[in-house]
Structures are given as C-alpha cells and as structure tokens.
Amino acid sequence: MSTRVVVKIGSSSLTSVEGGLSRDAVAFYANEIAALKRAGCEVLLVTSGAVAAGFRAIGYSFRPKLLHEKQAAAAVGQALLMQSYQEAFASHGITAAQILLTRTDFGNRKRMNNAGMTIEELLKQGSIPIINENDTVSIDELKFGDNDTLSALVANLVKARQLLILTDMDGLYTGDPRKHPNAVRFEHVEEITEEIYSIAGGAGSSVGTGGMRSKIDAAKIATRGGVPVFVGKVDSTGDLQNAVSGHGRGTYFDTRLHSLSMKKQWLGFMSTPLGFLKVDPGAEKALVNGGHSLLPVGIKVVEGHFQTGDVVEVLSLEGTVLGRGIVNYDDEQLRRIQGMSSSEVIQTLDMVHRLEVIHRDEWITLK
C-alpha cells in the first residue's frame, strides 16, 4: 500500500526577499515532492502563496493589508501560483490539479464528499492535487484564516498517513526563537497541552499568518483524527523524504491513542455552529469530565437561531469553549426550558422527544 501524505507549504517558505513568489522555491518543493512520488507516496499539496504571487502583478508596491486588496491580489496570484507549480511539476511528468476550498465546504457533508471523491480520482490518475483557500469568497466565518487548519482537515478527509507542515522554522521551540535565542526545540510532542499552546506564538514574518499557534491548532485537529504531524523545515535536497521517514528537522506530533470517528471530527472541526449555550459549572463538569449528556437544568444562556438537529457550541460562564454538540431542541423551546429540572420540562412542553439537550454520543469536548 502506498503512503498517502499531505504536504503544506506556507507563504513564508515560498516568498523571495522582495516579498513576491520565489520560482526557485516552487521548483525546489516540486523536486522534493516528485522524489517522494517516485518513492511510492501519494502526495497532496496544500499551498499558500497566492497573495505573494499576485500583489505586484495587480499593481500594488507592497503586500496589501486590507482584506479586499488581499483577495484581489490572491485572485491574480492564484493563477500565477498554479502556473509556476504546473511548469515545475511538468518537468517531472506530473500533472498538477487546482482545488480551492472554504470552511463551509467542510461544514456541508455533500460538498465535503464531492471534494473527497475528486481528490481520490486525481490521486488514482497520478496527478497532484494542489489545494488553497478560496480567498475570493472566504471572509470572516467562512475563512480558515490560514492554510494550516485547511491542511489538517484535508489530511483527515483523505485519511493521510502523515501531515507535513513546512515552514521557515525547524519545529516548535520553547519560545519563538526570533525573540528567545536560547529557546530549545521539541523533537516529539505526545500530547498538545495548554502548556504547548502557551509557548506557541504568532507569525514571525510579515508574510505568514497564524504563526506556530495555528500549526498547533492544525496538529490538534489532525492528531485527534488519527493523522500524525510533522512541523518543520525542508530546504535541502532529501529533506522531505527524511521528514516522512521520521528524521526531519522539526517537531513530530503523535496521534492520540483513540482517534475520533469521522462523525465527531466533523462535529468538532468542520461544522458551523448556529447557536451558543452557556452552562453552569455543574453541567460543565458533567459534559467535560463525566461523559454525561447536557440537561436543560444546567443551561444559563441561549444565543442564536437554530433548529433541532443543528450544531451548537457550548461555553462555560466565563466564555471558554467546552465543546460542540447536536441539539435536540430549537432555540425558542430551549429559552423556555433553560434552567428547568426534567419534571418541570415535561410539565412545560406539550411533547418531549428527548430530555437531553445534547446527548453524549452527539457531543465532542474541545476544551
């Protein structure tokens, strides 16, 4: 069986000193990926670089800061980026395919399955799927924000054997090495704890977005879905193969012993919550530590408009996200019964299908 890997290349690894797209960098990564394919791997590429490739061509002298300028630059740059990849891969006899996705594509199972089937066919034909965020339509809640999260969702979708997030830093350090020269690198991270989050900072360069923090977010999504992750640097011939075989210059994140089902992955990382519930400490404990369902009695605040069967996010009274679940009531019913005991609920509503607001089987803890 061939090894299926997802490689994510960030803007910081693709830009020249002047801030534009580096064709040499594109050619280098195409060489590395072609070598991997020759060694029997199926490779998917998630790449940033559209803004970098397009901002000069559209007429800006600097990388734009405003959202609509970035989107316009990305629209010009995406075509140039693909042209570069197409040329680079063609020299290895590999056909490049473009796939543009947004967060809502993952929130909708049909669209997600369609993306999955297209990718499978491309891989079967030996092409390389090249994926970027669809910047034209991606704003605010539609946005992944950075391609790290996108790469993790893609890795889970295609059940990759490994996700390799390539960046300008050779892994996760105990602090951002740009600010803390004595910081030490982690070779392995077994579990992504609060402490790991606290040491991961934002983007180090003017071209990257999200920094190490968004890579940790991505590693969490992928490892919970059963895909191990490498975050590090690939800048010499053979580095990518070394990274795949466990000898890369970077940090390896291990998978959780029990990975989440696709249903729970969807619930936790791909769905779009239509409402928010704030719960008291008793309900928080029951949901997060006790493995229990959420009952009306623990609900303090109901926000948003949702129907039975929609996804809602549950927060503590202080606003910490505890998790997500599929709700058994619409928002109007829930406003009437919030804080009530089960017997009060039965007296209040004409018909009660299920007493639990969220059943434990339809819940994922995110805290």
Ligand SMILES: Nc1ncnc2c1ncn2[C@@H]1O[C@H](COP(=O)(O)OP(=O)(O)O)[C@@H](O)[C@H]1O
């Ligand atoms: N604890 C840390 N360890 C390593 N790098 C860190 C850390 N905290 C923040 N960073 C920064 O994250 C940057 C990589 O993220 P980013 O600039 O978004 O790159 P990319 O464009 O590849 O996604 C590094 O250049 C580094 O300055």
Ligand SMILES: N[C@@H](CCC(=O)OP(=O)(O)O)C(=O)O
């Ligand atoms: N979709 C945007 C990239 C967003 C971005 O900068 O991501 P990254 O460099 O991976 O942190 C582009 O192609 O320019």
